[in-house]
Amino acid sequence: MPDFKLLGPMEMVDDRGQPHIPVGPKVRQVLALLALNAGKVVDVDLFIRELWSVNEPKDAVKTLQTHIYHLRRILLRMGPAGAQLVATRAPGYLLRADPGRVDALVFPRLVELATGHHRAGDHQAADLVLRKALSMWSGPPLADVPRGAVLGPRATALDEQRLRAVEMHLETRIRLGLHGELIDELRVLVATYPLNENFHTQLITALGRAGRRADAWRAYEGLRALLEAELGVEPAFDIQNLHLTAPMGSHSGKDV
Numbered sequence: 321m322p323d324f325k326l327l328g329p330m331e332m333v334d335d336r337g338q339p340h341i342p343v344g345p346k347v348r349q350v351l352a353l354l355a356l357n358a359g360k361v362v363d364v365d366l367f368i369r370e371l372w373s374v375n376e377p378k379d380a381v382k383t384l385q386t387h388i389y390h391l392r393r394i395l396l397r398m399g400p401a402g403a404q405l406v407a408t409r410a411p412g413y414l415l416r417a418d419p420g421r422v423d424a425l426v427f428p429r430l431v432e433l434a435t436g437h438h439r440a441g442d443h444q445a446a447d448l449v450l451r452k453a454l455s456m457w458s459g460p461p462l463a464d465v466p467r468g469a470v471l472g473p474r475a476t477a478l479d480e481q482r483l484r485a486v487e488m489h490l491e492t493r494i495r496l497g498l499h500g501e502l503i504d505e506l507r508v509l510v511a512t513y514p515l516n517e518n519f520h521t522q523l524i525t526a527l528g529r530a531g532r533r534a535d536a537w538r539a540y541e542g543l544r545a546l547l548e549a550e551l552g553v554e555p556a557f558d559i560q561n562l563h564l565t566a567p568m569g570s571h572s573g574k575d576v
Contacts, residue, residue, distance in 0.1 A: 324355040326424040328458030354415035370470040450489040499526040
């Protein structure tokens with residue numbers, strides 16, 4: 321049974337560890353839709369909606385059958401049982417794969433598990449699970465797959481789940497006392513996602529706990545100026561208090 325990787329460039333990995341990459345963009349779309357619904361029948365109409373959101377060809381069903389044929393040929397190269405992975409099941413097609421072999425289906429389950437640990441105060445367990453979950457990513461979801469009306473929203477949702485997982489992982493590591501190790505990473509995240517107040521909050525917290533109160537103040541002032549310029553609003557009330565109440569750490573060096 322192959323592994324299906326969608327959290328980055330698409331890839332199928334056989335039992336020997338050899339990667340297999342579908343060439344045709346439409347075949348990649350078909351495979352992505354099947355993999356994201358592993359073990360479930362995907363309706364022909366859903367394929368058509370994804371492949372041809374506009375300008376649906378008159379022979380759309382026949383063209384879809386051709387893409388399924390090419391996908392089966394690719395799967396056959398992975399072993400004799402490969403051609404049986406895609407089954408015809410009314411009203412569409414089914415990928416006979418364990419959802420546990422599809423990274424985009426495993427990731428949300430791991431995040432849910434980590435959330436439970438986090439809420440229970442078991443931050444060490446949450447950290448371990450989130451490390452495993454985030455290590456599954458090698459790039460944007462479905463990075464080399466064209467995204468139509470179905471895959472587009474699904475990819476966006478996966479990316480949003482990843483960001484929430486990153487936020488939770490940073491919060492977990494701060495609670496574990498690893499704030500000093502996170503400052504550089506948080507500065508990059510703040511620069512990459514400037515309107516994400518959670519990353520700003522975590523940066524201010526990490527700086528404060530590292531004893532860098534002047535830097536925490538500057539980080540807050542940077543956020544305040546950004547929000548005023550971009551959105552015409554002030555930082556949330558808890559952030560306004562944070563840069564004043566963040567605990568001092570043992571660091572006695574000069575702020576940089």
